[in-house]
Amino acid sequence: MKIVVDAMGGDYAPQAVIEGVILALKEFDVDIILVGIEDRIKEELAKYEYPKERLEIVHASEVVDMHDAAITPVRKKRDSSITVGTNLIKNKKADAFISAGNTGAMVAASTLLLGMMPGVERPAIGIVYPTLKGFSFLIDVGANTEPKPEHLLQSGLMAKVYVREVLGVSNPSVGLLNIGEESSKGGGFAKDAFKLMEEKIENFTGNVEANEVFTGKADCIISDGFVGNIVIKVSEGLMESMSKLLKREIKKSPMAILGVTFMLPTLNRVKKVADYSEYGGAPLLGVNGLVMISHGRSSPKAIKNAIRATIKEIEHNIIEVMEKEIKK
Amino acid sequence: MKIVVDAMGGDYAPQAVIEGVILALKEFDVDIILVGIEDRIKEELAKYEYPKERLEIVHASEVVDMHDAAITPVRKKRDSSITVGTNLIKNKKADAFISAGNTGAMVAASTLLLGMMPGVERPAIGIVYPTLKGFSFLIDVGANTEPKPEHLLQSGLMAKVYVREVLGVSNPSVGLLNIGEESSKGGGFAKDAFKLMEEKIENFTGNVEANEVFTGKADCIISDGFVGNIVIKVSEGLMESMSKLLKREIKKSPMAILGVTFMLPTLNRVKKVADYSEYGGAPLLGVNGLVMISHGRSSPKAIKNAIRATIKEIEHNIIEVMEKEIKK
Numbered sequence: 033m034k035i036v037v038d039a040m041g042g043d044y045a046p047q048a049v050i051e052g053v054i055l056a057l058k059e060f061d062v063d064i065i066l067v068g069i070e071d072r073i074k075e076e077l078a079k080y081e082y083p084k085e086r087l088e089i090v091h092a093s094e095v096v097d098m099h100d101a102a103i104t105p106v107r108k109k110r111d112s113s114i115t116v117g118t119n120l121i122k123n124k125k126a127d128a129f130i131s132a133g134n135t136g137a138m139v140a141a142s143t144l145l146l147g148m149m150p151g152v153e154r155p156a157i158g159i160v161y162p163t164l165k166g167f168s169f170l171i172d173v174g175a176n177t178e179p180k181p182e183h184l185l186q187s188g189l190m191a192k193v194y195v196r197e198v199l200g201v202s203n204p205s206v207g208l209l210n211i212g213e214e215s216s217k218g219g220g221f222a223k224d225a226f227k228l229m230e231e232k233i234e235n236f237t238g239n240v241e242a243n244e245v246f247t248g249k250a251d252c253i254i255s256d257g258f259v260g261n262i263v264i265k266v267s268e269g270l271m272e273s274m275s276k277l278l279k280r281e282i283k284k285s286p287m288a289i290l291g292v293t294f295m296l297p298t299l300n301r302v303k304k305v306a307d308y309s310e311y312g313g314a315p316l317l318g319v320n321g322l323v324m325i326s327h328g329r330s331s332p333k334a335i336k337n338a339i340r341a342t343i344k345e346i347e348h349n350i351i352e353v354m355e356k357e358i359k360k
Numbered sequence: 361m362k363i364v365v366d367a368m369g370g371d372y373a374p375q376a377v378i379e380g381v382i383l384a385l386k387e388f389d390v391d392i393i394l395v396g397i398e399d400r401i402k403e404e405l406a407k408y409e410y411p412k413e414r415l416e417i418v419h420a421s422e423v424v425d426m427h428d429a430a431i432t433p434v435r436k437k438r439d440s441s442i443t444v445g446t447n448l449i450k451n452k453k454a455d456a457f458i459s460a461g462n463t464g465a466m467v468a469a470s471t472l473l474l475g476m477m478p479g480v481e482r483p484a485i486g487i488v489y490p491t492l493k494g495f496s497f498l499i500d501v502g503a504n505t506e507p508k509p510e511h512l513l514q515s516g517l518m519a520k521v522y523v524r525e526v527l528g529v530s531n532p533s534v535g536l537l538n539i540g541e542e543s544s545k546g547g548g549f550a551k552d553a554f555k556l557m558e559e560k561i562e563n564f565t566g567n568v569e570a571n572e573v574f575t576g577k578a579d580c581i582i583s584d585g586f587v588g589n590i591v592i593k594v595s596e597g598l599m600e601s602m603s604k605l606l607k608r609e610i611k612k613s614p615m616a617i618l619g620v621t622f623m624l625p626t627l628n629r630v631k632k633v634a635d636y637s638e639y640g641g642a643p644l645l646g647v648n649g650l651v652m653i654s655h656g657r658s659s660p661k662a663i664k665n666a667i668r669a670t671i672k673e674i675e676h677n678i679i680e681v682m683e684k685e686i687k688k
Contacts, residue, residue: 164605174539177539178547209590211505211585219506220506221506222586241593241597242590242591242592242593242597243593243597243600244597245594245597246594246597246600246601246602247597247601258539258546258547258550258587261570262537262539262570262587263594265570265571266570266571266574266590266594267595267598269570269573271602272574273574274599274630274634281629281630282623282626287622288623288625288626290619291618291620291621291623292619292623294615294616294618295610295615295616297613298610298612298616302602306602306605
């Protein structure tokens with residue numbers, strides 16, 4: 033089993049990425065290809081002890097940055113780590129590709145270079161996130177911002193397979209993110225998607241309102257990419273703002289500072305539950321290859337966990353299983 | 361100045377509504393009409409001392425409940441508190457109408473009975489919410505789930521007037537909620553709305569990503585009603601889930617319980633900042649009359665604060681001012 037990791041992707045690349053890869057090499061039985069600027073990669077690797085026979089470097093002279101247009105890896109920077117990494121899996125030199133780089137560029141490169149898997153018309157990005165009951169899977173969080181109802185159905189079918197095979201939930205429930213519970217809610221798009229999903233998805237549990245996203249009401253929550261992106265970003269932003277507000281207020285009171293010190297072990301436990309990096313990267317589903325997009329701010333632990341999730345994807349042959357599920 | 365309040369609207373009606381009205385009568389120089397089932401209203405009022413000459417009851421025999429279709433007050437329950445209340449302002453018997461009842465029914469009754477104000481094609485619901493810098497105004501949070509770009513422009517122009525006149529912010533900034541900062545982000549709808557707003561709204565500051573909703577990046581944030589509804593509900597849900605998770609973990613540790621007691625004054629201060637009820641109800645803008653929709657779970661304080669905001673709307677003649685702004 034061989035996984036390509038983009039050494040140049042993410043806000044803390046290549047340091048955080050390479051540290052994460054080293055952690056993964058020690059913990060998992062996997063071979064890794066690091067793709068990116070060879071000298072930079074070697075410089076970082078020199079800091080670590082690791083099983084050298086399981087790590088390979090493939091040089092890519094260019095880097096797609098966060099401001100580059102989505103089409104860049106295909107049109108302009110054809111020797112970028114994203115392009116070279118994607119082609120490695122296209123040409124069967126490896127089983128999967130992970131990058132914490134430019135999301136739009138990853139979606140475009142995967143879609144155009146790998147093509148779509150049979151039965152799926154558009155790519156969709158899913159994320160695993162914590163809920164009161166454990167975790168759920170939200171898809172799409174930004175690959176396809178103007179989908180058709182059929183694309184949501186396809187996302188629903190893929191999500192079910194992902195959550196069953198990779199997260200180990202048996203017969204996952206699937207809900208449609210909407211602005212009301214009744215099937216009559218939302219505009220024409222939402223109603224059409226509801227009908228399709230009701231008809232074709234086993235264990236479809238109907239609409240899920242946004243205030244139920246974190247309660248664990250459904251194992252898979254299906255949304256268009258615009259709304260899904262808003263959901264994850266508003267959640268991220270709210271947590272950050274609340275934490276800033278709390279810190280600002282706590283600083284004003286010595287009693288509160290004392291109180292926080294007593295609470296630290298508990299707060300750290302809560303933080304661990306709420307920490308996205310515990311749950312690995314975000315799989316790009318629908319393309320004809322295993323692609324994982326990690327958060328731009330990925331820590332070494334997040335990279336390691338993305339590798340862990342990718343190993344499960346490979347072990348469970350998820351593209352083949354999704355294909356069968358969609359053909360049914 | 362006379363404000364109609366729907367005694368039967370909201371999860372805790374009529375108790376919470378009437379308690380809020382009593383608080384308002386004591387605090388503000390305003391006359392109130394309570395509309396609803398007269399006997400129930402009188403029974404509640406009997407609990408309080410209040411300036412009787414400033415409170416009137418108008419009987420309405422029916423109640424629109426949360427499960428009724430939006431069209432109910434216009435088609436079926438024509439003697440409901442929503443219908444009677446709306447007609448009171450239509451017939452100039454009062455200056456404004458506040459209800460914590462069925463949002464869809466309030467939007468339909470207002471739109472159909474009052475009609476739209478000149479220059480505005482669709483209604484939009486705004487809410488004032490707390491940010492790290494103070495507060496912002498998000499519009500639309502659910503009245504119009506499939507708007508055209510022009511409707512977003514109209515919401516932007518109305519929002520600017522509302523925030524200036526009612527919240528006292530001079531030259532409020534206006535941002536478009538989108539999934540990226542650049543003007544090229546989002547689908548065709550978002551791009552068209554961006555262009556219109558850039559051209560016609562003074563102090564338009566461009567796209568606001570969802571993770572900036574709570575930082576106070578713009579005074580007014582414009583969105584379609586579907587996405588805006590998702591934003592407020594996901595925020596509500598996340599806060600509730602985080603608070604449940606925290607409580608669950610705190611209970612496991614005596615140290616953490618002790619810590620929380622030291623922090624209580626600080627936590628209450630933060631809670632006050634984050635409490636929507638501090639900021640009054642949600643104005644329904646665009647209709648030809650002053651209509652305020654309060655949260656279904658409105659507390660007496662929330663009702664009182666909705667009355668406070670409505671008084672400002674009346675004092676500042678906001679419909680006339682919005683009309684001028686849109687004609688420009």
